[in-house]
Amino acid sequence: MKKVVKFGGSSLANAEQFQKVGDIIRSDESRCYVVPSAPGKRFDEDIKVTDMLYGCYEAASNGEDFSDKLKAIKERYYEIIKGLGLTLSLEDEFKKIEEDFRAQAGIQYAASRGEFLNGKIMAAYLGYDFVDAASVIRFDKNGNLEAEETDKLLSKKLSKCQHAVIPGFYGACADGTVKTFSRGGSDVTGSLVAKAIHADIYENWTDVSGFLVTDPRIVHNPEPIEAITYRELRELSYMGATVLHEDAIFPVRKEGIPINIRNTNSPEDKGTLIVESTCKKPKFTITGIAGKKGFCSINIEKSMMNSEIGFGRKVLQVFEDQGISFEHVPSGIDTMTVYVHQDEFEEKEQQVIAGIHRAVQPDFVEMESDLALIAVVGRGMKSQRGTAGRIFSALAHANVNVKMIDQGSSELNIIIGVENRDFEKAVRAIYDIFVLTRI
Ligand SMILES: Nc1ncnc2c1ncn2[C@@H]1O[C@H](COP(=O)(O)OP(=O)(O)O)[C@@H](O)[C@H]1O
Numbered sequence: 337m338k339k340v341v342k343f344g345g346s347s348l349a350n351a352e353q354f355q356k357v358g359d360i361i362r363s364d365e366s367r368c369y370v371v372p373s374a375p376g377k378r379f380d381e382d383i384k385v386t387d388m389l390y391g392c393y394e395a396a397s398n399g400e401d402f403s404d405k406l407k408a409i410k411e412r413y414y415e416i417i418k419g420l421g422l423t424l425s426l427e428d429e430f431k432k433i434e435e436d437f438r439a440q441a442g443i444q445y446a447a448s449r450g451e452f453l454n455g456k457i458m459a460a461y462l463g464y465d466f467v468d469a470a471s472v473i474r475f476d477k478n479g480n481l482e483a484e485e486t487d488k489l490l491s492k493k494l495s496k497c498q499h500a501v502i503p504g505f506y507g508a509c510a511d512g513t514v515k516t517f518s519r520g521g522s523d524v525t526g527s528l529v530a531k532a533i534h535a536d537i538y539e540n541w542t543d544v545s546g547f548l549v550t551d552p553r554i555v556h557n558p559e560p561i562e563a564i565t566y567r568e569l570r571e572l573s574y575m576g577a578t579v580l581h582e583d584a585i586f587p588v589r590k591e592g593i594p595i596n597i598r599n600t601n602s603p604e605d606k607g608t609l610i611v612e613s614t615c616k617k618p619k620f621t622i623t624g625i626a627g628k629k630g631f632c633s634i635n636i637e638k639s640m641m642n643s644e645i646g647f648g649r650k651v652l653q654v655f656e657d658q659g660i661s662f663e664h665v666p667s668g669i670d671t672m673t674v675y676v677h678q679d680e681f682e683e684k685e686q687q688v689i690a691g692i693h694r695a696v697q698p699d700f701v702e703m704e705s706d707l708a709l710i711a712v713v714g715r716g717m718k719s720q721r722g723t724a725g726r727i728f729s730a731l732a733h734a735n736v737n738v739k740m741i742d743q744g745s746s747e748l749n750i751i752i753g754v755e756n757r758d759f760e761k762a763v764r765a766i767y768d769i770f771v772l773t774r775i
């Protein structure tokens with residue numbers, strides 16, 4: 337039995353957390369490959385080391401004195417080293433980082449040092465080999481992962497190490513330039529390692545007892561999800577359930593390796609099992625609710641639109657030409673609405689509107705901003721009548737005005753558009769109607 341265990345920043349924020357992690361790893365000898373993140377927040381107002389590094393590098397690249405900022409980062413690591421009673425020195429590493437910052441080594445290199453240094457501590461603490469992710473996780477020059485090459489490098493290297501620490505979040509191009517994944521990307525590293533060593537399970541340790549039905553920052557103490565399929569999880573993480581990076585699913589899914597989300601602060605809890613498919617019935621009709629704020633809708637009207645072949649393609653081409661991806665396109669007989677991310681759209685708004693006029697000569701174009709999208713996801717929804725009805729009556733009771741409804745034919749999810757200011761209220765109302773009534 338071989339397990340890959342990834343620990344998030346919240347699990348490694350200080351020496352006390354490191355000790356919990358050490359106990360977890362030592363309690364099961366199959367936990368032989370460890371992927372750590374950088375130290376996260378120790379308390380609510382604290383700053384994650386990754387963010388401290390971004391700030392420090394920004395000062396360095398502006399030619400400002402960054403010594404205090406680097407010192408504060410160093411203190412975070414020495415607090416851990418001291419607390420664990422290790423004799424490890426990171427002086428050489430910090431000297432090199434300082435030189436590299438002066439030499440403008442790049443913002444991604446800067447951010448990657450958080451995991452690099454934490455990996456050094458973790459390896460010393462556990463007595464495991466340290467494997468620098470720059471030598472085994474390969475990116476191309478544009479910063480895209482080279483999955484096949486990475487798989488080869490990882491399997492070759494790890495076949496020679498029985499126990500290893502591989503820092504999360506970064507890798508490097510063939511020429512050695514360090515690149516990172518997007519934020520939260522240590523989850524992806526863990527998944528790549530699990531695939532490469534054909535792990536029996538990928539354990540992802542965080543600060544919550546599994547994937548919860550909804551965001552605990554919106555609903556107090558939501559129910560945990562016992563088992564969830566990759567497809568359901570993909571929908572939820574894409575729509576903002578940040579517990580697992582959305583790209584972390586692909587490598588393990590290919591190999592059929594289950595992911596187990598666990599809580600470092602409550603290791604006896606079973607957490608959530610993420611699997612390809614399961615005959616386990618979900619506890620409620622819905623599996624989860626997630627959502628994001630900050631969308632815009634562009635509503636296009638033209639009479640007889642329905643008979644104009646190619647209308648939709650021409651409209652979407654305008655968005656493509658401006659490099660804007662669309663989220664949803666609900667349509668009526670003579671109307672078509674395109675939902676986009678507000679921050680991507682705002683600066684190109686006028687070019688898009690002009691482009692739509694040129695492409696399809698609409699009768700009317702109307703825009704609305706500050707919208708939120710909520711995904712209600714569940715494999716159990718297909719077999720249950722009245723799900724949509726319950727959602728909308730709950731929203732009506734909560735006084736939430738529904739702006740958009742989109743249900744794909746897979747019946748795995750229902751997407752609802754509301755105003756940003758109604759977002760939290762809407763999530764709570766949907767949670768209550770399915771979970772509190774236990775149906
Ligand atoms: N549906 C959800 N279930 C569990 N946690 C969620 C959910 N949606 C959002 N979260 C948030 O995700 C956090 C865990 O992810 P993250 O901060 O990336 O952890 P880590 O630092 O361990 O990688 C939780 O503390 C919680 O606030």
Ligand SMILES: N[C@@H](CC(=O)OP(=O)(O)O)C(=O)O
Nearest residue numbers: 344345373386519520521522
């Ligand atoms: N440290 C990186 C990568 C990461 O995955 O962190 P965490 O596991 O704490 O989400 C970040 O803050 O984005």
